[in-house]
Amino acid sequence: MRLFLTVLVILAIGGSYSRAAEPKNVLLLLADDAGFEMGAYLNKFCQTPNLDALARRGLLFNNAFTSVSSCSPSRAQLLTGQASHASGMYGLHQGVHNFNVLPEVGSLPNVLREQSNGRILSGIIGKKHVGAAANFRFDFEQTEEQHSINQIGRNITRIKGYAREFLKQAKDQQRPFFLMVGFHDPHRCGHITPQFGEFCERWGSGEQGMGSIPDWKPIYYDWRNLEVPAWLPDTDVVRQELAAQYMTISRLDQGVGLLLRELEASGLADQTLVIYTSDNGPPFPGGRTNLYEHGIRSPLILSSPQKEDRHHETTAAMASLLDIYPSVLEALQLPAPNGTKFSGKSLLTVLREEPPAKESDAIFGSQSYHEVTMAYPMRMVRNRRYKLIHNLNYWADFPIDQDFYTSPTFQQILNATIHRQPLPWYRTLQQYYQRPEWELYDIKMDALERNNLADKPKYSGTLKQLRQQLYQWQVDTKDPWRCAPHAVLQEQGVFKEAPVCLTLGHEA
Amino acid sequence: MRLFLTVLVILAIGGSYSRAAEPKNVLLLLADDAGFEMGAYLNKFCQTPNLDALARRGLLFNNAFTSVSSCSPSRAQLLTGQASHASGMYGLHQGVHNFNVLPEVGSLPNVLREQSNGRILSGIIGKKHVGAAANFRFDFEQTEEQHSINQIGRNITRIKGYAREFLKQAKDQQRPFFLMVGFHDPHRCGHITPQFGEFCERWGSGEQGMGSIPDWKPIYYDWRNLEVPAWLPDTDVVRQELAAQYMTISRLDQGVGLLLRELEASGLADQTLVIYTSDNGPPFPGGRTNLYEHGIRSPLILSSPQKEDRHHETTAAMASLLDIYPSVLEALQLPAPNGTKFSGKSLLTVLREEPPAKESDAIFGSQSYHEVTMAYPMRMVRNRRYKLIHNLNYWADFPIDQDFYTSPTFQQILNATIHRQPLPWYRTLQQYYQRPEWELYDIKMDALERNNLADKPKYSGTLKQLRQQLYQWQVDTKDPWRCAPHAVLQEQGVFKEAPVCLTLGHEA
Ligand SMILES: [Ca+2]
Ligand SMILES: [Ca+2]
Ligand SMILES: [Mg+2]
Ligand SMILES: [Mg+2]
Numbered sequence A, B: 001m002r003l004f005l006t007v008l009v010i011l012a013i014g015g016s017y018s019r020a021a022e023p024k025n026v027l028l029l030l031a032d033d034a035g036f037e038m039g040a041y042l043n044k045f046c047q048t049p050n051l052d053a054l055a056r057r058g059l060l061f062n063n064a065f066t067s068v069s070s071c072s073p074s075r076a077q078l079l080t081g082q083a084s085h086a087s088g089m090y091g092l093h094q095g096v097h098n099f100n101v102l103p104e105v106g107s108l109p110n111v112l113r114e115q116s117n118g119r120i121l122s123g124i125i126g127k128k129h130v131g132a133a134a135n136f137r138f139d140f141e142q143t144e145e146q147h148s149i150n151q152i153g154r155n156i157t158r159i160k161g162y163a164r165e166f167l168k169q170a171k172d173q174q175r176p177f178f179l180m181v182g183f184h185d186p187h188r189c190g191h192i193t194p195q196f197g198e199f200c201e202r203w204g205s206g207e208q209g210m211g212s213i214p215d216w217k218p219i220y221y222d223w224r225n226l227e228v229p230a231w232l233p234d235t236d237v238v239r240q241e242l243a244a245q246y247m248t249i250s251r252l253d254q255g256v257g258l259l260l261r262e263l264e265a266s267g268l269a270d271q272t273l274v275i276y277t278s279d280n281g282p283p284f285p286g287g288r289t290n291l292y293e294h295g296i297r298s299p300l301i302l303s304s305p306q307k308e309d310r311h312h313e314t315t316a317a318m319a320s321l322l323d324i325y326p327s328v329l330e331a332l333q334l335p336a337p338n339g340t341k342f343s344g345k346s347l348l349t350v351l352r353e354e355p356p357a358k359e360s361d362a363i364f365g366s367q368s369y370h371e372v373t374m375a376y377p378m379r380m381v382r383n384r385r386y387k388l389i390h391n392l393n394y395w396a397d398f399p400i401d402q403d404f405y406t407s408p409t410f411q412q413i414l415n416a417t418i419h420r421q422p423l424p425w426y427r428t429l430q431q432y433y434q435r436p437e438w439e440l441y442d443i444k445m446d447a448l449e450r451n452n453l454a455d456k457p458k459y460s461g462t463l464k465q466l467r468q469q470l471y472q473w474q475v476d477t478k479d480p481w482r483c484a485p486h487a488v489l490q491e492q493g494v495f496k497e498a499p500v501c502l503t504l505g506h507e508a
Helices: A002-012 A049-056 A071-080 A108-115 A149-153 A156-172 A236-266 A321-331 A348-352 A408-418 A429-433 A457-476 B002-012 B049-056 B071-080 B108-115 B149-153 B156-172 B236-266 B321-331 B348-352 B408-418 B429-433 B457-476
Strands: A025-031 A059-065 A121-126 A140-143 A177-182 A272-278 A300-303 A313-320 A362-367 A378-383 A386-391 A438-442 A487-490 A500-503 B025-031 B059-065 B121-126 B140-143 B177-182 B272-278 B300-303 B313-320 B362-367 B378-383 B386-391 B438-442 B487-490 B500-503
Touching: A025 A071, A025 A236, A025 A321, A049 A236, A049 A272, A049 A300, A071 A108, A071 A177, A071 A321, A108 A121, A108 A177, A108 A321, A121 A149, A121 A156, A140 A156, A149 A156, A156 A177, A156 A236, A236 A272, A236 A408, A272 A321, A313 A321, A313 A348, A313 A362, A321 A348, A362 A457, A378 A457, A386 A457, A408 A429, A438 A457, B025 B071, B025 B236, B025 B321, B049 B236, B049 B272, B049 B300, B059 B348, B071 B108, B071 B177, B071 B321, B108 B121, B108 B177, B108 B321, B121 B149, B121 B156, B140 B156, B149 B156, B156 B177, B156 B236, B236 B272, B236 B408, B272 B321, B313 B321, B313 B348, B313 B362, B321 B348, B362 B457, B378 B457, B386 B457, B408 B429, B438 B457
Parallel strands: A025 A177, A025 A272, A059 A313, A121 A140, A121 A177, B025 B177, B025 B272, B059 B313, B121 B140, B121 B177
Antiparallel strands: A059 A300, A272 A300, A362 A378, A378 A386, A386 A438, A487 A500, B059 B300, B272 B300, B362 B378, B378 B386, B386 B438, B487 B500
């Protein structure tokens, strides 16, 4: 009977579904400010048995990147398939920042509903952090709009409960689904609730006064035993921060495990593509809010239920989080709305076979704001070897966001700078603040992006080619900033057919 | 019978209305980018018989200022009573800029409806340019959301028709009203429809191919005969621009005349307070988007129907457009919602008698964006003698907006700069672009703001006092930028009870 109904449904929507084209559901698991703190990505200290198991059942991406290193813009990128400068989500959504996508922008929940005539069930559990509401209407919503962010984003027992409810609904109604689970871990919280630790690592741990999350068995780390990554100062303060972050990641990891078991239990796992990634890099200097490597490199696992897809493998394919949107559409076997111009491309082909590495492989970045007061727009192109960053407000000092500012790591850097004390860090705070308009790095030779090649005559050809490629992307994606900072965009009136950038004469 | 009904209504709302407390309606006439191009303000060339007549029937303000020199933020200021940094309308509303007030922000139409239990009829005709829609729900709306902006903002015959309709409704339903008429004149349009002239001064003029606005008799100006104000280059190009702007102002002026005649004809004029002002200064260098005098000084006329109020007088009272919101509430005899903290104060007292000039008289300015790409936040305090401007992104070159960029005036300045040709202007383009963090001017001695006193030891006391006054205003109005650019605001967690600005160590 159930098979019969399924066939009926397939016929009803015109045969665009077929058994061969499984999966028909997508579960998107999203971490908040996570980097590569997991065993599968060769972190030798942070224990993540559940994420590692997912990686074994899936394809692990070694060259995945977010196009923007900020929470709301990144989530908008995932849900709209557009760079933040195109979606309109230029910065954070909440409070005084008040950024929203442009009124006409479509999103996965809305598009899936329309393209499937309401057949697909969409859901979000955990952190949403995008708007306006009308642009992102999930059929099932349990987010910070209904709950406290810790309860819905870090209490994995509660998340599990809502996931069970959602999956039951999908199963009972025999509807394909798209479910996004937005964990709030391992986001910082020291600036708001320092009593729970810098990363809320004590919240729900069962320690005195911390409450208890039934499904979480915290993993504790001795900061003396850790290894500090090369991009951070190797100090006790940073080590203690990492220990706290890793403890928080044990909650994220166990949450992922819970959800995968819920999926198994629902009987839908063999029809469900599972994706794990993070919205932006970790909240350390050079990470979140930066287009440097640690701001944009993203963990990414695609675990396909189809036997013939790649499992327990890694891929060197260059992937952008802009590719998630078309990947979800393909997994759900839905066409995009008429007139859709994808910024990314579906990653499902990579599940089938490793694409040849091409010289032209490139990903792009676009950061404009984080907090509304942090106007430091940057644009970026990165291929397998080089990265070019265009700092549009390079005149100004690089801005620091409110929650990173109070972090022990930043406070240590700041105080050492003010008191002229030595610090085991590979750059100074003033270098971090003061950036030239153009930054060109040979990532292969210089993973820490220390040696800016933009002014080196030897690299003038590379610079020119990347500048052209970046500008073309900005044109193709209708970037309002594409003429900044030395020219003004004109695209109306006599320039309507052929928009131009006209000089401001800054150098005159 | 009509009197009886009025009395009934008064009783019905609990006696808060009385004959003595007339007026009970407000008509707000708003120009778009107009300055002091009118006879009443002693412009000897631009003919504005209708505005001059209104000035004779009212009180003319010589010291009125907008708190922000940008269209949407200024309109939001008028309608919410809050500085743009507090309302959330940090820049333009339309298109890619996509600024909206914060979700919880109240506005005149919504507040009047709530505070009067739906008795007051609110309307807007012409340019609206604010959002989100839910925050600004007028009972009667004929704006660019339903019409082309020229038809609803510059076609004064059409505007007249809608005003007649609105007034009839108010009268038939015997409801007090608040009507805002947002003229689009004398805004530029050369960047969009240059065929109509730089200010759309030919549009509807009856000239070949320009169509005809029945109620408009264009006034033509010979640019050779004009006088160029001291703040602009005295060139043929600028003269031709002024001639075009003045011609456009003849449409605005006649539109004002039409509306006042409609008000007379409706029989409601003797119960209606009429206000005329402009959202921001003229689109010339130092005008719109600037906090210099020509960006913020506003024409302002309050014409009261009450005999005992001041008529055909001028006032030296310092007034801010932030004062309009409480003035409208008072004129409509409505209390503000509980918990309202006004940024301004009602101007109706000035209608009764000239307030003594006090040393503490001051107005404030807050500009953050215009276009979303134009991040150049500025804060300002101005008393009767001095003005202090804080340029928060002083590192960067001052930004130029799209429609001003293509103007013949700016093009002439730009080309002269690039080709190193002389220009009869009192500042250079590079000076205009490059501004120090602090600008202090003795406006009385230096109306053109040429001589920055911020670094002069003699003025250190003045500087310090104004800095404190400005910062206090930012604190009082919860400015998200109040710690910028060298510190970070902390107001959560351990700082919740006592928010602080913490240093970024820029100078370390
Ligand atoms: Ca994040
Ligand atoms: Ca304007
Ligand atoms: Mg955040
Ligand atoms: Mg404008």
